Amino acid sequence: MTSTASTVERAFRVSLYDDTDTGLDTGASLLAADPAADAELTRRGEDFVAAAWQRGWQPADVVRLVRRELTDPHVLLAAGLIRTQAGRDRPRGRRWAAQLEDLPEHSIPGVDRFTHATTVLELYRLLLRLPALEPLDEAPPRQGRRDQPASRMLTRVRALLAKAEATGFPEEAEALSAKAQELMARHSIDEALLAAQAPAPDAPGACRVGVEPPYEQAKAVLLDAVARANHCRAVWNEPFAFSAVVGFEADLEAVELLYTSLLVQATRAMAKAEAAQRAGGRKRTKTFRQSFLAAYAHRVGDRLAAAAETQVTQDLLPVLATREVAVTGRMERMFPETTTTRLRGVSDEAGWEEGVRAADQAQVRARPRLG
Structure with missing residues (x-):
């Protein structure tokens, strides 16, 4: 030595x-x-x-x-x-x-x-002292896959969502979000149909999305709702501040983009609602924010779930059902033991009501009707 x-x-x-x-x-x-x-x-x-x-x-x-x-x-x-x-x-x-x-x-x-x-x-x-995590090795790209057009599409989606988050005009935000969601849905349809026709279709993959404090429970619930609406599954790792999301690549992209956009919308709406509360004589409180984000996540989840029931045509059901089985199988192999996250510390009625109101106004149409 x-x-x-x-x-x-x-x-x-x-x-x-x-x-x-x-x-x-x-x-x-x-x-x-x-x-x-x-x-x-x-x-x-x-x-x-x-x-x-x-x-x-x-x-x-x-x-x-x-x-x-x-x-x-x-x-x-x-x-x-x-x-x-x-x-x-x-x-x-x-x-x-x-x-x-x-x-x-x-x-x-x-x-x-x-x-x-x-x-x-x-x-x-x-x-x-880092412990072992579930491996997220990326599968090699499918033969003949065209990554460049997909990358251009996702760049357009990010640009549209950024504009939607920045504008102060609700109508413009609606139009920009709708266009971004249309592009995401079209990309997902193309990927699903291509996989169904290929002799060796892609397997589902996984990625990790940061779920940072504060109010990380509500954020994890929001991410789970977005994942389920986009044919993915999310598993929250609270000690290391992330959720592992399992799904097919096009759907993983949609989850990351929509979750980020909804979180930005929630933060802006919460700041606005809190300012109104302070103007009415109430001091800023942690319970208001926690209740706001919990209600927002709960309500957005309901809206996404309801929309998911009406977005798929009958001819696409077999393709999506096959992919859902594959996603669930991958998730269960990666995480054989999981528990349900239950929100704690939700006690502020005004925060809950404002969170529900903000969720009703949020742009959540991640997928227009397929087919």
């Missing part, structure tokens, strides 16, 4: 397997005193990142957890390690590449060697 590797090993022994500040300070002091160990320290960090991938984690999952548990310098350090490790990683799918593109790019502010070493060891402590 070289002297630099020995320094890293000694620092790891006293800090990574010891939760005390004393162990952390000792390890950081060893690393700060040996600049020649920096390259080995970085290489070991890349190994921790690669081990996280083997345990089912993806770049966005790691960044989300680091941001929640640690600080901005840790996030930037993790992003740098992920980028560097990607250069020697195996080929990954489209979603993985998109997560790499979304990594934060700001440089780490200059600090003294001891402070930097402390940050590194704190991050490595977290990476070392």
